Amino acid sequence: GIMGPLLTANALQNQALLDAGETLVAGENAKIVTIQFLDVFTKLGGSGITIGFIIATLMVARSAHLKQLGKLSLAPSLFNINEPVIFGMPIVFNPIMFVPFVIVPAIASFMVYFSILWGWVDPFNALQVPWTTPPIISGFLIGGWRAALLQIVTIAMAVAVYLPFVRMQDRVSYGEELKAQEDADKASA
Structure with missing residues (x-):
């Protein structure tokens, strides 16, 4: 809440320079950290760039819970909505x-x-896109093909970082599911 107006002011200062013909x-006259920097790049796919978590989950998960969570969370994540992951995983209070x-x-x-x-x-500059604009499209709109490519590289980095943690979480979740199935089999026998 505090950073939004400050970062918007940075973008407006950049726009004022452009309007003045500069x-x-x-590193000289332009502000680097603007509202677009935050909204379009550091919250890509939602807080924590959880689109990387979702893609990693879809790639390697064996746990039914993680597979289902990945499938259900992908579409909202494309619009930077990640509450299904935040609360469905849950990421909140999850040390892994x-x-x-x-x-x-x-x-x-x-x-x-x-x-x-x-x-x-x-x-x-001052051009902003709605926060629900999908990745790659939002990058292209505010910064052309290079910004869109930077978003793709950022998503790839997020997948690479999340991957070992998803594997750890998957082992835990898959183990719990196997134990629950064993317990259910014993109870029905």
Whole structure:
């Protein structure tokens, strides 16, 4: 809540420079961290960039719970809605999933920051897209094909970071499901 107006002001300052006929140069006159930086890149697929969790789950999960959660969460995640994952996993109070949930957005922030600083992606102006705009489309709209590609790379990084944690969680969940099935078989016998 506090950062939104400050980051929006940064984007508006960048736009004012463009309106004055200046070229935005990261590290000189342009603000790098803007509202688009936050909304379109560090909350990609929802807080924690959980779209990476969902894709990793769909790739490797054996647990019925995780498979179903991945399938049900994919469509909302494409619109940056990740409550099904946050509360369905749950990620909240889950020591296994807490680590990537915090690390992935931090890595994404560094990736985006340096992509802008080194001139690979242009600094953002005042153009904003609704927060529910799907990844890749939102990147393309605010920064062209390079920003869209940066979102793809960010999602790939998120999948790579979440993958070992999903495997750990899957072992736990799959073990619990096998134990529950054994207990049910014993009770019915």
